[in-house]
């Protein structure tokens with residue numbers, strides 16, 4: 001069986017696809033090829049991981065009439081290019097992980113009568129996935145809430161492939177030691193998704209130095225290192241990137257955005273979190289990702305507008321000073337973790 005995956009734009013769409021591809025390679029040996037945007041992070045990340053990669057030029061349907069017109073024109077060209085790639089590669093199944101690059105590939109796939117599976121990471125579906133669902137044979141979701149965004153007879157709630165990876169992740173002592181953190185105090189990891197956040201960095205710079213009983217590692221994101229430098233303090237180290245899953249076990253809690261892939265990893269690995277959902281995403285979907293986690297009893301949430309010392313200190317103390325409650329929350333996280341996501345998705349691929 002040959003599989004082709006479509007993914008792109010941000011880590012939250014790319015890492016789940018890579019996790020599934022690695023699982024398929026290890027357990028089934030089926031070849032996997034990728035299509036993504038020719039000018040986004042996937043164009044380097046995916047070939048670096050050893051997979052064949054085809055790039056398309058696409059952009060989102062947003063902004064001025066001229067920009068929208070350009071996006072439509074690019075999509076039409078992308079459909080033709082995708083058709084040529086699909087004819088050459090001749091995959092049995094196409095799995096699309098969202099982002100606007102998915103849509104032209106799904107359209108091309110259906111024109112060639114190929115089987116299409118969509119993967120939606122978020123609790124509110126993205127625009128591209130909603131449009132692509134009419135060309136899909138099956139839609140895999142990670143939150144019950146996303147079911148209503150798709151034709152009900154196509155939906156399966158199976159979770160995010162990164163959950164499987166997170167449940168099996170190996171702590172890497174050398175990666176942790178290289179960070180040079182003082183672990184004689186509780187440790188907090190702060191990571192703002194694959195793109196970072198300058199607005200949260202700006203708020204935290206006033207707050208973190210006052211929480212002296214915790215040492216923090218702030219992961220800024222490669223494009224935010226300048227604004228993040230203002231955070232450096234006795235108890236705060238700043239780096240641009242970490243392999244989140246390799247070091248997460250060393251931390252007592254994580255403060256982070258509520259990107260769906262990070263959220264899936266937190267649940268599957270039983271990691272305690274304080275979520276600050278990004279207010280700058282489509283349909284406020286991170287708020288709803290976070291709300292589902294809070295409702296299921298395994299995370300706290302502070303909206304960005306409410307981030308202050310009192311709120312943060314309050315939640316941090318709960319994790320550190322109430323071990324019984326922290327243990328209960330960890331158990332609730334693991335119970336909602338979809339640790340078998342990869343195995344269950346592969347069964348669907350084989351059946352389809």
Ligand SMILES: CC(=O)N[C@H]1[C@@H](OP(=O)(O)OP(=O)(O)OC[C@H]2O[C@@H](n3ccc(=O)[nH]c3=O)[C@H](O)[C@@H]2O)O[C@H](CO)[C@@H](O)[C@@H]1O
Nearest residue numbers: 010011012015121193194195241242243244259260261262
């Ligand atoms: C601004 C934006 O549009 N964000 C979206 C994007 O988030 P974003 O790309 O930030 O994705 P997530 O937070 O969901 O996932 C980030 C991934 O990168 C990894 N990682 C990240 C930083 C780092 O230093 N090290 C590291 O290993 C994490 O372990 C995780 O696997 O896609 C998500 C999934 O569709 C959406 O829910 C988010 O709303």
